[in-house]
Amino acid sequence: xxxxxxxxxxxxxxxxxxxxxxxxxxxxxxxxxxxxxxxxxxxxxxxxxxxxxxxxxxxxxxxxxxxxxxxxxxxxxxxxxxxxxxxxxxxxxxxxxxxxxxxxxxxxxxxxxxxxxxxxxxxxxxxxxxxxxxxxxxxxxxxxxxxxxxxxxxxxxxxxxxxxxxxxxx
Numbered sequence: 272x273x274x275x276x277x278x279x280x281x282x283x284x285x286x287x288x289x290x291x292x293x294x295x296x297x298x299x300x301x302x303x304x305x306x307x308x309x310x311x312x313x314x315x316x317x318x319x320x321x322x323x324x325x326x327x328x329x330x331x332x333x334x335x336x337x338x339x340x341x342x343x344x345x346x347x348x349x350x351x352x353x354x355x356x357x358x359x360x361x362x363x364x365x366x367x368x369x370x371x372x373x374x375x376x377x378x379x380x381x382x383x384x385x386x387x388x389x390x391x392x393x394x395x396x397x398x399x400x401x402x403x404x405x406x407x408x409x410x411x412x413x414x415x416x417x418x419x420x421x422x423x424x425x426x427x428x429x430x431x432x433x434x435x436x437x438x439x440x441x
Contacts, residue, residue: 279309279362296336300326301344305359312363314353315345 290298303326308315315322319337322328328337341347345354 276309276312276363276366279305279366293340294336296332297340300328300333300336301340304340304345305356308356308359309363312366314348314351314355314360317347317352317354 290301293301304315304322307322307325319334322341323334323337326333326337328334341354345356347354
């Protein structure tokens with residue numbers, strides 16, 4: 272299993288439009304439920320005691336707000352006994368697809384398209400030989416003889432004075 276989800280896209284305008292009827296307490300509970308949903312990367316177990324504990328709902332008003340939010344924004348799947356949020360489910364599907372695509376691209380980068388160990392990982396300058404590739408002052412990674420996007424050439428003098436022809440040594 273890959274890394275856990277640490278952030279999610281939040282569309283402020285869409286959220287405000289969809290939650291106009293919520294009071295402040297319900298907004299807080301809804302956002303905490305979404306945070307929990309994304310943190311566990313899936314639906315919420317239908318266990319009100321556990322959800323109240325997880326969200327720090329202590330008063331009878333918190334409890335009622337939790338019930339209101341669950342009934343308005345989540346769908347209880349009786350077969351699995353979990354609450355689903357359709358928008359969050361879509362975001363998680365998109366997130367996992369991007370994660371798999373990124374994993375495949377990293378594999379190709381480091382191992383090559385045919386699976387050998389001679390992949391092209393030149394986009395990672397920290398991992399490269401510092402004597403053949405340099406980050407120029409204008410921000411471009413160059414090898415001897417190459418030119419950056421601004422047309423500056425890379426130069427070196429026997430390991431001394433490496434730099435961009437326009438911006439000088441670095």
